[in-house]
Amino acid sequence: MDREAFQERFGLIGESAALKQVIDKVVQVADTDITVLLQGESGVGKDVTAKAIHEISNRKHNDLVIVNCGAIPEGIIESELFGHEKGSFTGAHEAREGYFEKANGGTIFLDEIGDTPANVQVKLLRVLESGEYFRVGSSKLRTTDVRVIAATNKDLWQLVQEESFREDLFYRLDTVKVKLPPLRDRPDDVIPIFRKFVTEFSAKYDSVFKGFSDEAKELLVSYRWPGNVRELRNVAEQLVVLEKSQFIDTDKLQKYLKGRQHSGATDNLPVLADQNERNKNGAFGNDDQKLIYRALVELQSDIGDLKKMLANFLYSTFSQKNIKALPQNIQDEVNKPENSGMDIDIGNAAEEDIGVESYAEADISEEETEDDAFSEFFTSDDIPSIEKTEQFLIEQALRKYEGNRRKASEALGISERTLYRKLDQYGLQ
Ligand SMILES: Nc1ncnc2c1ncn2[C@@H]1O[C@H](COP(=O)(O)OP(=O)(O)O)[C@@H](O)[C@H]1O
Ligand SMILES: [Mg+2]
Missing domain, CATH: 1.10.10 (Arc Repressor Mutant, subunit A)
Structure with a gap:
């Protein structure tokens, strides 16, 4: 399969040299069994790429099992990955296969691999090296034949330096590394991707998109996109729905470029600052307005945290079967790839429920x-x-x-x- 066909089939838009390089590499390795590590910020396209690799691999007729290593509470991740035997812990009423067993013959996608707890990293290394693993509570050695795709938005080597990620596991994963560049580093891709989303959403909402002023277009391209393509998609959807049949100028556009806070940023406004200079009577002209704006952004991110917390909680306390019984919009939230990183620890209750020891032993x-x-x-x-x-x-x-x-x-x-x-x-x- 060549690059164009791949982009067409999986809807991966973009003409930038950086994206082309990524796709060429992916196409080259897809139909081998080689381990692929996808590295890039949240929203750059790691999930779509992982799914695409599986879809064009020889394993496409078997399962692709997606595991968000950052979203599963520490206490149950081992049994989720490797399965458990009946009675191996309180609440283990029946034996259950783990994700590695389920993926046998297919592909396992280990998302947010950098968040895997240390005790599980050892076991991962073993299964990646030899296909061997034990179910929790069993001494019977089992084997599985899986192709591994891993993804991280962190610098794994940095984690190795900080001793929170095993060096041997790092080398095992680092065979083929595909770095997906952030959207801000490939400005040429912004408008083509935006166009695709606008077309899709216009059809979905039966809406007409009237187009942009030149300045608004410029702003769209120069904006930092901390949430990358995912954020661009949201902005496109909002514009199509909320600015129906409106011509978009910078004032209108700015309302949607919220500059969601991202790791390391202490201020949500740096991106818009330039634009404000140019736009003296703009929406964020004085300090009071900035303050209000900032409060709104914080509120938005708190709501984000709450959603994430709820999603994590449901994930950890409900079985997959029960999750499927929840309303679709809640299920979507639970299964969202970005509900990862487990940066809010609500896992303890679930750990106690099933009697697994907590790993929070203080030093x-x-x-x-x-x-x-x-x-x-x-x-x-x-x-x-x-x-x-x-x-x-x-x-x-x-x-x-x-x-x-x-x-x-x-x-x-x-x-x-x-x-x-x-x-x-x-x-x-
Ligand atoms: N090059 C691209 N062209 C079109 N859509 C893209 C592109 N890259 C990512 N997307 C879309 O952006 C969103 C986020 O991508 P995703 O793969 O979930 O990112 P990640 O896993 O890196 O957080 C998805 O809706 C995906 O389809
Ligand atoms: Mg993802």
């Missing part, structure tokens, strides 16, 4: 070194305010993890993004 020896600071803070006569306590805990966590924000946020049980926000709020470095 006592390390914690003792922080004892002084803690006793000093808490033994004074005054009760510290919640804000002060929060600030203190954040400082301690950052100190303990030597400024590593990912680890600190994990320890605090908040998302990395929330941590960034709090650092900003308290003016901490």
